[in-house]
Amino acid sequence: MKLLVLGSGGREHALVWKLAQSPHPTRLWVAPGNGGTAQERLANGRLVENVPIKAEDLPQLLAFAQEHRPDLTVVGPDNPLALGVVDLFQENGFKIWGPNRRAAQFEASKAFSQDFMLRHGIPTARSGTFSDPAAARRFCEELGGRCAVKADGLALGKGVLLTTSVAEAHRAVDEIMVDRAFGAAGSQAVIQELLEGMEISLHALCDGKTARLFPTAQDHKRALDGDQGLNTGGMGTYSPAPFLSEAELASVGRQILEPWLAGCAAEGIDFRGLLYPGVMLTAAGPKVLEFNARFGDPETQVYLTRLENDLVELLMASVEGTLNRTELRWSSDASVCVVAASGGYPGDYRKGVAIQGLEAAAARPGVKVFHAGTALKDGTLVTTGGRVLGVTAWAPTLQRARDEAYAALGLVHFEGMQFRRDIAAKALTPAS
Ligand code: AMP
Ligand code: GLY
Numbered sequence: 001m002k003l004l005v006l007g008s009g010g011r012e013h014a015l016v017w018k019l020a021q022s023p024h025p026t027r028l029w030v031a032p033g034n035g036g037t038a039q040e041r042l043a044n045g046r047l048v049e050n051v052p053i054k055a056e057d058l059p060q061l062l063a064f065a066q067e068h069r070p071d072l073t074v075v076g077p078d079n080p081l082a083l084g085v086v087d088l089f090q091e092n093g094f095k096i097w098g099p100n101r102r103a104a105q106f107e108a109s110k111a112f113s114q115d116f117m118l119r120h121g122i123p124t125a126r127s128g129t130f131s132d133p134a135a136a137r138r139f140c141e142e143l144g145g146r147c148a149v150k151a152d153g154l155a156l157g158k159g160v161l162l163t164t165s166v167a168e169a170h171r172a173v174d175e176i177m178v179d180r181a182f183g184a185a186g187s188q189a190v191i192q193e194l195l196e197g198m199e200i201s202l203h204a205l206c207d208g209k210t211a212r213l214f215p216t217a218q219d220h221k222r223a224l225d226g227d228q229g230l231n232t233g234g235m236g237t238y239s240p241a242p243f244l245s246e247a248e249l250a251s252v253g254r255q256i257l258e259p260w261l262a263g264c265a266a267e268g269i270d271f272r273g274l275l276y277p278g279v280m281l282t283a284a285g286p287k288v289l290e291f292n293a294r295f296g297d298p299e300t301q302v303y304l305t306r307l308e309n310d311l312v313e314l315l316m317a318s319v320e321g322t323l324n325r326t327e328l329r330w331s332s333d334a335s336v337c338v339v340a341a342s343g344g345y346p347g348d349y350r351k352g353v354a355i356q357g358l359e360a361a362a363a364r365p366g367v368k369v370f371h372a373g374t375a376l377k378d379g380t381l382v383t384t385g386g387r388v389l390g391v392t393a394w395a396p397t398l399q400r401a402r403d404e405a406y407a408a409l410g411l412v413h414f415e416g417m418q419f420r421r422d423i424a425a426k427a428l429t430p431a432s
Contacts, residue, residue: 001312003028004065005037006055006085007076010339010372010390011297013037015076015311016048017368018304022312029068031061035381036371055080058088065094072097074315078294081273082108082154097315099273099293103264106275107293110190111152117288120263123255124288125192125280133177139191140169146194148289151176153185158231158346162194195289197282198243198426201299204257204277205314207323208270211261213253215306215330216241217299218426223346225422232346233387236423238336238398239302243281243427252279252286272318301370301390302335334398336405337390338423342373343416345386353383353414361408366401367393369408383414398427 001024005016013036020028020040030037033050040048053060056079065073073089075081075098084101098104105112111129118124125148130136140147145166151159159182161172169191176186203214217239223229244252256277264271276292276299295303304311308329317323342349351373358381361369370392373385389412393404402424409419 001025001071002069003312004068004070004073005030005033005076006061006073006080008032008034008055009076009297010370010387011295011300012076013370013372014300014304014390015074015295016040017370018307018311019074020048022310024310024312029064029070031055031064034371034384035374035376036369038376056083058083058085061085062088062092065089066092071095072312072316072319074098075273076294078104078107078154078292081293095319097273097319099271103269103271103273104293106271106291108154109152110150110290111188113291114190114192116263116267120259120266122259122263122288123286125195127190127192129188129190130177131188133173136173136177136189136191137170140173141166143169143191143193145169147172148192148194149173149176150190150192151182151185152188152190153182155182155185158182159185160231164194192289195280195282195287197280199278199280199289200241200243201237201296202253202256202277202279203296203299203303204253204275205318205323205328206271206273206275207318207321208264208272209261209321210323211257211275212323212326212328213249213257214303214328215239216244216249217296217302218424219296219299220420220423223341223420225420230346232341234296234298234339235341235420236336236338237296237298237302238334238402238424238427239299239306240334241427242398255286256288272321297372298337298339298370298390301337301392305335305368305392305394306331306333331394333394333396334401335392335394336398336401336424337370337392338405338409338419339372339387340389340391340409340412340414340417340419341387342383342385343418345418349386350416351382351384352377353416355381355383355388355412355414357412360411361391364393364404364408366395366404367391367408369412388414388417398424402428
């Protein structure tokens with residue numbers, strides 16, 4: 001079976017690593033991939049092949065598929081989904097995993113998602129959707145200025161401003177809706193009440209009718225220790241997160257997924273892919289902050305090091321609508337991923353810096369170094385992005401997984417490397 005994976009981040013390296021462990025693939029291409037994906041080997045000994053086509057270049061991707069006939073294409077990032085890569089491939093007779101353009105609106109439009117949640121009784125923050133800045137400002141006043149002001153469209157995870165006073169909230173509305181700091185994504189804004197509590201990531205694999213909930217994970221979105229600094233794509237994750245028992249997780253999953261599935265059925269939305277709700281566990285119960293329509297990054301790195309199923313078979317079941325016959329199986333190990341980022345990220349940073357120590361880190365048992373912004377240049381591995389590596393370790397306890405991830409990270413070096421030292425710390429020293 002021939003596979004094509006779209007994307008180039010740590011999430012895609014983790015997907016490729018896990019897909020390559022299956023006996024099914026005979027050939028696996030990644031467009032465009034990174035310095036790590038091209039080092040993975042399939043069960044038949046063949047190397048994974050990077051293809052220099054961007055994940056958003058739909059015409060080139062289709063041409064590649066027409067020439068090489070992949071049996072399944074797996075979409076990693078949100079952009080190609082919002083651009084309709086799934087619809088395009090399906091129209092041309094190709095099997096592809098991921099939500100179609102309409103279903104991908106859960107991530108591509110916060111206004112769509114928020115209105116859907118209100119229509120179908122999915123627990124979420126008190127909120128409103130606005131295209132008129134004056135009305136948006138009035139709603140912020142009603143909320144006493146304690147708001148999350150969000151640009152409607154995709155803004156690389158950056159289009160959200162949290163405010164605690166009316167003056168700040170007014171400025172946030174102006175920035176997003178008037179100055180268009182995030183471009184056209186700000187023609188509409190969703191404003192939510194500011195929620196307090198513990199934030200967790202949920203993932204559910206869906207096939208249009210059935211949703212299979214993953215264990216919990218927690219991301220660390222801020223750049224600096226103690227959740228300080230700017231928002232990033234995610235500086236580290238761990239799974240499971242200890243804030244919900246299994247029974248509580250099942251209950252939270254039901255509260256979100258049952259009305260979500262019923263709403264999709266009622267509105268004729270055929271979601272085959274990964275639904276990733278960001279959830280705040282508040283004193284008044286779980287509330288969905290947003291939906292993503294793809295695997296999280298770096299959540300994927302910790303999930304796939306715990307997943308025991310064959311990922312090719314799972315994604316095929318999601319495409320073909322047979323998830324009701326499949327149970328997810330998870331290792332009881334905990335997994336921790338610490339992201340090594342370029343100095344300055346999420347602001348400006350240097351590229352092309354040589355990376356050392358990867359062999360020593362990779363040689364440790366129970367460790368996998370996933371690449372994100374890396375490339376092989378004249379035989380040397382160099383940095384090409386903000387998030388460079390996701391050093392991931394798994395072990396019977398969270399403490400050991402965390403110690404091992406940091407020990408492996410300590411063997412890796414590149415100039416300007418920055419990382420958080422407190423990944424998973426919240427789980428080990430609960431706030432008193
Ligand atoms: P989003 O992209 O909508 O998940 O927002 C980015 C981040 O902002 C989330 O991961 C939360 O940490 C924070 N956030 C979003 N909405 C809210 C809210 N209503 N209350 C508190 N924090 C929020
Ligand atoms: N971990 C954050 C994201 O994937 O959006």
